[in-house]
Amino acid sequence: MMKKNESxxxxxxxxxxxxxxxxxxxxxxxxxxxxxxxxxxxxxxxKYAAKAVAGVFIDCFTPPEDDHDHxxxxxxxxxxxxxxxSSVSSGTSDSEKKHGxxxxxxxxxxxxxxxxxxxMAQIYKATRNFSPSLRLGQGGFGTVYRGTLNDGTLVAVKRxxxxxxxxxxxxxxxxxxxxxxxxxxxxxxKCYGYLEEKDERILIVEYxxxxxxxxxxxxxxxxxxxxxxxxxxxxxxxxxxxxxxxYTDNPIIHRDIKSSNILLTDRCRAKVADxxxxxxxxxxxxxxxxxxxxxxxxxxxxxPEYLQTYQLTEKSDVYSFGxxxxxxxxxxxxxxxxxxxxxxxxSRWAMTKFTEGNAKSTIDPRLEATTANAAAVEKILELAxxxxxxxxxxxxxxxxxxxxxWSIRKDFRELSASDTCPIxxxxxxxxxxxxxxxxxxxxxx
Numbered sequence: 001m002m003k004k005n006e007s008x009x010x011x012x013x014x015x016x017x018x019x020x021x022x023x024x025x026x027x028x029x030x031x032x033x034x035x036x037x038x039x040x041x042x043x044x045x046x047k048y049a050a051k052a053v054a055g056v057f058i059d060c061f062t063p064p065e066d067d068h069d070h071x072x073x074x075x076x077x078x079x080x081x082x083x084x085x086s087s088v089s090s091g092t093s094d095s096e097k098k099h100g101x102x103x104x105x106x107x108x109x110x111x112x113x114x115x116x117x118x119x120m121a122q123i124y125k126a127t128r129n130f131s132p133s134l135r136l137g138q139g140g141f142g143t144v145y146r147g148t149l150n151d152g153t154l155v156a157v158k159r160x161x162x163x164x165x166x167x168x169x170x171x172x173x174x175x176x177x178x179x180x181x182x183x184x185x186x187x188x189x190k191c192y193g194y195l196e197e198k199d200e201r202i203l204i205v206e207y208x209x210x211x212x213x214x215x216x217x218x219x220x221x222x223x224x225x226x227x228x229x230x231x232x233x234x235x236x237x238x239x240x241x242x243x244x245x246x247y248t249d250n251p252i253i254h255r256d257i258k259s260s261n262i263l264l265t266d267r268c269r270a271k272v273a274d275x276x277x278x279x280x281x282x283x284x285x286x287x288x289x290x291x292x293x294x295x296x297x298x299x300x301x302x303x304p305e306y307l308q309t310y311q312l313t314e315k316s317d318v319y320s321f322g323x324x325x326x327x328x329x330x331x332x333x334x335x336x337x338x339x340x341x342x343x344x345x346x347s348r349w350a351m352t353k354f355t356e357g358n359a360k361s362t363i364d365p366r367l368e369a370t371t372a373n374a375a376a377v378e379k380i381l382e383l384a385x386x387x388x389x390x391x392x393x394x395x396x397x398x399x400x401x402x403x404x405x406w407s408i409r410k411d412f413r414e415l416s417a418s419d420t421c422p423i424x425x426x427x428x429x430x431x432x433x434x435x436x437x438x439x440x441x442x443x444x445x
Contacts (some may be wrong), residue, residue: 009072043360063192068426118195123202141172141276146207155192156208160201168241168337170280172276173201179252179275180205189241189273207270208263216268217259217331217364224366227373229268230328233410234380236270241321245314245398251281253291253312258301258334259327279313289313291404300334300345305392315392321401322387326350329377329384347388354381372415379408 073231101237126147142160149155153170160173173196180203180369182189190206209220215234217242237257244252255277262269277296288309296300301323303316321333323346332346343349350362359378360369367373383404396404 002052039403052314052420088127107377118202118204120197121201122150123157123195123204125150125154125206130159139274141176141203141274142201146202148190153192154207154209155204156206158203158205162199175278176203176275179278183248183252185240185243185245187236187269187271188243189271192399193418204271206271208265208273209436210264210266210268213262213264213270213327214259214333216264217327224364225268227367227376227412228409231376231380231405231412232268233264233270234260234325234328235402235409237272237321237324238398239404240270240272241317242398242402245281247319251314253279253281253311253314254317254320255279255296256296256298256301257324259324262324273393276280279312300347303392304390313392315395318387318398318401321386321398322395323347323381325387329364329380330362331366347384350381351385353384353389354378354385370416372412375415376412377406379404380410383408 019396024138092109111220123129126149127145130143130145134146136146136156138144139158141158143158145157145159147155149159170186177194180189189208192204192206194204195202210216215221239255241254254272254275256274257272261272261274263273265271276304279291279293279296284290290313292310292313295310297303297306299322301320303319306312306316306319315378326332326347330346330350336346338343353359353362359381360374362381363369363373363377370421383401384397387395387401
């Protein structure tokens with residue numbers, strides 16, 4: 001049975017809380033089988049692993065090229081802005097207090113944000129009294145507005161819903177403040193300040209003008225994202241998560257990596273947003289391998305091992321990233337309620353098709369059918385396969401994910417330069433058989 005305080009959201013037009021019963025049927029069977037040494041040496045590695053992953057999905061849920069290609073983590077640690085000493089948490093259990101709880105002292109928070117506190121007068125001016133014409137959208141936290149500061153800086157103003165504000169929302173609000181105050185990365189949304197006054201809880205963050213990745217995959221904004229853009233986005237997100245996991249004083253687990261939390265710039269480069277569920281990972285210097293905490297996240301992206309054991313590690317973000325990779329390839333949402341039962345869970349469906357050598361059927365139909373796109377899809381699905389391993393020990397870390405994606409992008413660019421004709425079925429079958437087992441062997445950290 002799931003605990004009463006577990007929080008899981010379903011990724012729709014806005015997040016909503018699900019009851020624990022909807023996730024109580026989760027089981028992970030034969031998880032130790034995937035990607036063992038003997039399997040990696042066998043001839044059917046990809047097919048075997050994919051079937052193992054496909055099975056666990058049924059149990060878990062039932063109905064521009066920029067110069068920052070080189071990762072931050074290849075620089076010396078001193079090149080990064082160091083995290084401040086404050087802690088991040090979104091739970092209030094004894095275990096969570098031991099590993100770090102949110103500090104509620106406003107003076108400390110203000111110091112962490114370099115005195116970035118705002119007054120209501122400033123916020124009213126920036127948003128023109130929260131004009132409906134400046135409304136950007138609605139989320140689990142509340143309503144988001146576009147605003148303009150006195151110096152002309154465009155910002156996004158996140159205003160919590162007054163009627164829903166309570167202990168739970170207060171924890172998420174302070175968690176997001178603390179996390180954003182401590183991190184600084186090109187692919188993470190910046191924080192300019194906040195306001196916490198009476199019944200108002202407002203966060204002022206960087207304005208990213210081009211909407212969410214999910215909106216682009218749904219073709220709500222602009223033209224269809226081509227494969228080059230999708231690869232860039234995947235790498236940007238991998239950079240951001242790697243920074244959180246490896247290059248902060250204390251590793252930070254985002255816990256809600258999903259397409260609607262990935263914002264895009266005008267050049268379609270990605271920035272990870274929404275740190276309301278962020279959580280400190282186990283201390284690097286301790287013997288702890290995980291943090292025991294309540295389950296939080298979004299249905300379709302949740303790590304099945306975390307869901308079963310309440311043991312949270314950085315590999316839970318890796319699992320969510322695997323789901324995101326499948327989204328990028330297929331264009332579909334993780335859970336497609338209007339599709340048949342075989343296609344309802346997108347990751348399970350995609351892994352099954354990949355195993356059967358029919359990866360071409362998973363490609364977003366809005367993408368051009370070229371040999372370069374087909375080869376990229378094959379390799380991306382192979383990476384997704386390992387990220388979606390039922391057991392966290394069999395998943396790569398985010399640094400390894402980024403390295404593999406760089407290699408995929410390099411091959412994609414080279415093939416695109418000579419790719420002048422659409423693919424034929426025979427070419428696709430040839431690609432499928434040749435890409436196979438050698439890549440799987442490189443994915444295990």
